[in-house]
Amino acid sequence: MPAPDFHLPFFDAALAGLPAVSAQAPEHDEAFWSAVAALYRTSHATANLENGFWGVMAEPVRQAFMRWTERVNFENTLMIREGWPSAMAAIRQRVAAALGCEPEEIALTRGATESMLALISGYNRLQPGDTVLYADLDYPAMRNAMAWLRERRGVLPVRLEIPEPASRENVLATYADALRQHPRTRLLLLTHLSHSTGLVMPVRELSEMARAAGAEAIVDAAHSWGQLDFDVADLGAPYAAFNLHKWVGAPLGCGCLYIRKGSLAAIDPYFGDRDHPADDVRSRIHTGSPNFAAWLSIPAALQLHQRIGASAKQARLRSLRDHWVQQVRGLPGLEILTPDQPGMAAGITSLRFSGRGSAAENQAIVAALHEQHGVFTVWRNGPARGDVVRVTPAIYTSRAELDRLVAGLRALLN
Template structure:
């Protein structure tokens, strides 16, 4: 046993104290979620409803990160030079099993953005004059990358405005019409759960729609893994990127790139990478030295995620979203940017005060909620019809935290 290994049993002990995840009615089992909340230590200076930036670690996971920081710095290259390739491969198998895919279909990255840029920039099935399609709700860095393909590949980028208010059918119709208007579309960017408004796209159906029009899709799943209960194969797409440091609860700097085995050739090796053969997905990204301790903490984060269960997390986060939305949806002057269709929403939802969608006006709403009501939210840009204010509970959020938001909105809507 290593000199530091006496710290390891505390992680298992912490998980053992957590009651089993409810089989039925998980979203309203308050004693269970109180026990989950007790695993987190966060500031009470404000009620934090801006948990979309990244997901803070539970205390047991944070302790494991501390263990690995000490271990890596204590042994340094004595351990890493000898063991890292083997350990990294085990990590890849662990993440692949959790994601529901083959180990040979993923490679770890420092985040979904890094993975998405490698996919978009490396996609090699485009010809000059082809169209690439993205939407106003895609992440800014991804929209920029799609525009950059004009220089990279000589293509024509086209932006689609997501319908407001959105329904499942209106979203499908919007993409169908865009593909009809642009028959040369060969690549479509889709965001599984949009960062700005929280809208969940019917990715599988949209991917089939794109394929029937002669296009492929790249999926940004930065916000969906851990917030929704699904696996990689259920998306029905060849390329996707995921975060583990948002809703899975791993340390910052943890993500992965997914390429379905039959589609690897469509993504170029990363800057001509020669560390791995062209038939190996690991040639599609080169991260250099990652945060070793952060990556070594991934199994602990996944273990806690499984203990709580993806099904229970999805149900709870949607219930927290519904708790505040159902109280305010019909208020005059307030626009809610996601529908109540459970297939199209998770925990994130944004709102806009009607006619007040400029950056300054949205910032003023954020400031009022923060300074007068002690509630932290954030402005998000992107939607064509104006900026929005994003509300993002976490699994440790309590219903009374959302009631504080409702009281703030009540004052603003007067």
């Protein structure tokens, strides 16, 4: 059976209806973003500003997913046993092209967490007594895995605290100081875009800093791909993990890991994998049976992502973030956790009411915004100075919905 044909005429028709976006100020081209918003079928009864968990599929992608679900269910193993290897090869090529790397450098996974845990647990260049560094803004599962390396490899895990307020300069200084204090650092966990505060880390400079100190970096890019415009080479790191089901807009259960050519030997085969040769990146992760229809929908999600444009999405999300942040920054009793400095923020930004850093206090703020003002946000922990409320617009979020957040915050502060 030949590989499935990814060409879907109805999908092409939906994308053909999108106008061209303004090249000068894409973030303010409201006609374009209205057309983009029309591709998403979501409830607006509540202003949903919690779009960081996963990304809603646009209707053309959802329809593609349903088509693939029906076909996989109808043809079942006749399709998968014979057609899956060639389908996987084609999907892998498209994902690699979108990331700006070679297909041989990536393996598809069910998400960035699965990818990161495989990379961290499989890293074999650690000796007892070596140091591994991670930060308070890293994702909890990754922080746990770095701490677990004490049991696995006999290393010293060291947690850094990212300064508040953060800036490019003090973030770089924090890591430089840690590397000086811990000369046996051999592994550095970096999060490109923090899930808790939205801080965009200068990962390229930090990766180079680590390399100069004799260490290597593993980059968690779960939130950055699709929210920021970059290629994998821009990270400057030999290992990274990505989601396709957040900001790229694929169905849930789609991600990949990246291992730069020449760096594969530093990651052990996954539980002694023998399904692939030892020099094949796919031997570094074993996912079992994925959601076949979800993975078959990845080309459609990438096509829409590229049609809208990564740079346009980045500009729009930063503009939506700035729209509400500029109205409330400086209000007495309110802390904005992400700086306005260029390159240090994207769409996600978190806030904290001064002196209210506990889980219960932030959960109460989330509940009040939802119940009293019709705005849905989420509580996040991790930052050393206290928990936060995370605000995450999507590309289809309206400025009016963000104004509801501003009004709600003003009312709660008063």
